[in-house]
Structures are given as structure tokens and as C-alpha cells.
Amino acid sequence: MSVDVNDAELVERARAGDLAAFEALTNRYERRIYTLAMRILGNQHDAEDVTQQTFLNALEHLEDFRGDSSFATWLFRIATNAALKIIRKRRGLDTVSLEQSTELQDGSDTIPHPEYIADWRQTPDRLAQQAETRRVLEQALAELDEKHRLVFLLRDVEGLSIRETAEALGLTEANVKVRLLRARLQLREKLTHTFGDPERRLIRAHRHEHKPH
Amino acid sequence: MKCDDLLRLLNEYVDGTVDPAICKEFEQHLAGCDPCKVVIDTVRKTITLYKNDQPYELPVEFRERMHRTLRERWKLKHPTSKA
Numbered sequence: 170m171s172v173d174v175n176d177a178e179l180v181e182r183a184r185a186g187d188l189a190a191f192e193a194l195t196n197r198y199e200r201r202i203y204t205l206a207m208r209i210l211g212n213q214h215d216a217e218d219v220t221q222q223t224f225l226n227a228l229e230h231l232e233d234f235r236g237d238s239s240f241a242t243w244l245f246r247i248a249t250n251a252a253l254k255i256i257r258k259r260r261g262l263d264t265v266s267l268e269q270s271t272e273l274q275d276g277s278d279t280i281p282h283p284e285y286i287a288d289w290r291q292t293p294d295r296l297a298q299q300a301e302t303r304r305v306l307e308q309a310l311a312e313l314d315e316k317h318r319l320v321f322l323l324r325d326v327e328g329l330s331i332r333e334t335a336e337a338l339g340l341t342e343a344n345v346k347v348r349l350l351r352a353r354l355q356l357r358e359k360l361t362h363t364f365g366d367p368e369r370r371l372i373r374a375h376r377h378e379h380k381p382h
Numbered sequence: 383m384k385c386d387d388l389l390r391l392l393n394e395y396v397d398g399t400v401d402p403a404i405c406k407e408f409e410q411h412l413a414g415c416d417p418c419k420v421v422i423d424t425v426r427k428t429i430t431l432y433k434n435d436q437p438y439e440l441p442v443e444f445r446e447r448m449h450r451t452l453r454e455r456w457k458l459k460h461p462t463s464k465a
Binding site for chain 1: 385392396416420423424425429430431432437439440444448449452453459460
């Protein structure tokens with residue numbers, strides 16, 4: 170099926186019973202869904218489960234897709250919920266939502282202070298061409314708390330809006346913003362440790378807190 | 383505007399959704415504060431790197447299995463369809 174046909178058109182045809190249209194949608198999004206699941210769960214087997222569940226779920230509930238979000242956003246929401254189920258099962262927290270289990274820690278108003286401040290030795294374009302970079306990106310992402318990682322992936326990697334991210338994760342928008350800020354600052358910190366130029370490291374002159382003796 | 387205030391508005395600034403009046407204050411601070419300038423710049427580079435990171439390929443065997451499963455489920459759902 171032509172790559173020019175837009176999602177809404179394909180969804181319409183699939184709803185009318187056109188399998189080829191549904192397969193075209195699957196082909197279009199399966200890599201992104203699988204990649205999202207890999208990045209959330211860090212495990213091929215679980216990522217495969219989430220991917221298959223996402224498209225089975227989409228197949229079953231195509232009638233419920235109202236088009237008030239994009240089809241992609243709808244799929245990301247399904248995939249995120251499937252991934253969250255796996256995370257909860259891993260933790261043995263079946264009855265406690267991710268939201269409840271992490272809400273308290275979000276209450277404080279502290280923002281992590283950037284510590285390692287230095288220009289990078291290379292541009293993102295150059296870095297992206299090196300195989301080692303991907304390993305560094307994966308490692309840094311894997312070190313984040315799930316709640317920060319999920320928000321960062323949906324908002325910054327997949328390009329959902331703050332509102333769509335909040336809906337997908339069952340969070341308030343304020344909560345998404347706080348988590349996004351922490352995720353961005355933590356990832357920046359980790360990447361700068363690897364990519365930063367130590368000779369150009371800057372030290373903040375005006376810290377307000379007392380230094381330990 | 384202090385460095386801490388700037389940090390709190392970092393999302394909005396990086397996403398281009400900060401109020402124009404505040405944006406001006408923000409940029410005035412940046413003009414005189416190298417550490418904040420580098421933090422903003424490296425946050426942007428961080429986001430760019432992740433955004434441009436290539437998606438994974440589906441394992442071939444898994445992909446075939448999933449498409450087969452989807453077709454079977456489709457037939458159950460649309461028993462009269464020719465597909």
C-alpha cells in the first residue's frame with residue numbers, strides 16, 4: 170500500500186474490513202512501537218510481547234479510536250499501558266499503580282543541580298555517526314527511574330505533547346513537566362560526563378548552598 | 383532572574399513555549415551566565431541525540447509470527463471478509 174496514504178484514510182479502510190489497510194498501519198508503526206518498548210523495558214522478549222499486544226489491541230478496538238488524538242498517539246498509549254503492566258508484574262505491585270507507588274517522591278520541589286557543565290567535544294551529528302554513542306544513550310536511559318524514562322520517551326523521543334503524555338501515563342500535566350525536567354537534566358548530566366570536554370568544564374560561581382567541610 | 387529560576391523554566395524555554403516577556407529575562411540572564419548557557423545548550427543536544435537515535439529492527443522471526451497472528455485474529459473478527 171502506498172506510503173502516501175495517510176493514517177486516517179488507512180484507519181477508515183481498516184474499519185471497513187480492509188486487512189491490507191490494517192497491515193499497512195502495522196508496517197508503518199511496528200518499529201517505533203517495538204523501539205519504544207525496548208527502551209522502556211530493556212528486554213527483547215518483553216518488547217516483542219508489548220508490540221504484539223499493541224497491534225492485537227488496536228485490531229480489536231479500532232472502532233473505539235475516535236480520532237481526537239493521532240493514530241500514532243493512540244498506539245503509543247496502548248503500548249505504554251502494556252509496558253506498565255509488565256513493569257508492575259515485575260515488581261509484584263499488581264494492585265498499586267505506578268502513579269501511587271511513586272507519587273510521594275514527586276512531592277518535593279527540588280530540581281537536580283547541573284554538576285558537570287562543559288561543552289561537548291563533538292556535535293550531535295558527529296556523535297550520532299558513532300556506534301559507541303548508541304551504547305552510551307541506552308546506558309544513560311536505562312539508569313533513569315522508570316517514571317522519568319517513560320515521560321522522556323513519550324514527550325521528547327516520540328513527540329507527544331505534555332497533555333498527551335499525561336493522558337498516556339495517567340498523570341497530571343504538572344507531574345509530567347516535573348518528571349520531564351528531571352529526566353532531561355539527569356540525561357544531560359550523564360551524557361556530559363561522557364561527551365563533555367573536561368578542559369572546558371565550568372564551575373558555577375554562585376551556588377547558594379553551604380559546601381560540606 | 384537567578385540560575386535557579388532559569389532551571390525551573392528550562393522546559394518551557396527549550397520547547398519554545400515560554401511567555402515572551404519571561405523569555406527576554408531568560409535571555410538576558412543567559413547572556414551573562416556561561417554555565418546556564420552551556421546547560422541549556424547541552425540539554426538541547428541531549429534531546430537531539432535521543433530524538434535522532436535510529437529505531438530498532440524487529441527480529442525477523444518475531445515479525446513474521448506477529449503478522450501471522452494478526453491475520454488470524456482479523457479473520458475471526460471479519461469472518462465474511464475475503465482477506
